[in-house]
Amino acid sequence: MTKLQTFLATVSAISSIGMTDQAYGQPSIPDDQVIRNVVLVHGAFADASGWRGVYEDLAERGYKVTMVQNPLTSLADDVDATNRALNRQDGPTILVGHSWGGTVITEAGVHPKVAGLVYISALSPDAGETTAQQYDGFTSPPEFVLDVGEDGFGFVAPDSFKAGFAHDVGDADAAFMRDAQVPINMEVFGTVLENAAWRSKPSWAVIATEDKAFAQDMLHHMAERIGAKVTEVSASHAVFMTQPAVVADTIDEAARESVLPAN
Known part of the structure; x- marks a missing residue:
């Protein structure tokens, strides 16, 4: 092979690598898509860093992604933290909650910038209910044990x-997550909600089929009651970390299909 042939072969190989990377990269959201903001709300025993994979996926598509750091000290404190994030958005927003974060987005999701709600193995009380009431009639898996x-x-x-x-x-990784836990004030589960955003905003739900924090029938009951479009995926309760592509795809779907909030 001549030097020219070698050079051309090298260029061709590099070009092929670039095309392959592009082919496997996330699709960019259309320039004319209106909903381009996402706010992510973590649940109990975790913090916002667990959203890293979802953040990177959505950011690659072109979304502006904001993560809330919940203090987990009261429902009001977590809603305030979420509202601060929502106030900073420059347009309509998809609000996402994992686990206890579902209660938070249910209360905070009445914010005028919220166009749609995504529940990731999450709780979804109604107005006038407590989060604890969501467990009534369901048996939690024995693997999930709390130390209060x-x-x-x-x-x-x-x-x-x-x-x-x-x-x-x-x-x-499990050991790091265990030792990095953020504790939650257990009194939050007895707080009565004033709002239920899912009554006026469209909802999606990702249900982890191997979730040991909630019973499967409880997760499906909650999703059915709020009229959520459900996606199931084989994952633990940490689905927001272990299945970021599925979570990101669902959020993207919500952004494309949600109706813009009224001004």
């Missing part, structure tokens, strides 16, 4: 953290 301190803040028990919260991650 004298101050009323709860953790997932260390010995059962991986089995109950994130059995589909490696031991090292």
Whole structure:
């Protein structure tokens, strides 16, 4: 092979790599798509860093993504944190909540900038209900064990953290998540909601079929009651971390299909 042939072959190979990367990259959202903002709300025993994979996926598509850091001290405090994020959005927004974050987006989702709601293995009380009432009539899986301190803040028990919260991650990652837990004030589950955004906003739900924090019939009951379009995926309760592509696809679908909020 001559030097010219070698050079041309190298250029061709590099071009092919670039085309392959582009082919496997996330599709960009259309220039004329109106809903381009996403706000992500984490649940109990976690923080916003768990959304990293979802964030990167959506950002690659062209979305502006904001993550809320919930203090987990009261429903009002978490709603305030979410509203601060929503106030900073420059247009209509998809509001996403995982687990306890579902209660937060149910209350905060009446914000005028919210166009749609996405529940990720999440709770969804009605106005006038408490989060604790969502468990009535359902038996929680035995793997999910809480350790509540004298101050009323709860953790997932260390010995059962991986089995109950994130059995589909490696031991090292599960250990880090266990030791990085953010405790929640257990009194939040007894707080009565004033609003139920899902009554006026379209909803989507991702249900993790191997979730050990909630019973499967409880998750499906909640999703059916709010009229959510459901996507099931094989994952633990940490589905927001372990299945970021499925979560991002659902959020993208919500952004494309939601009706713009009234001015």
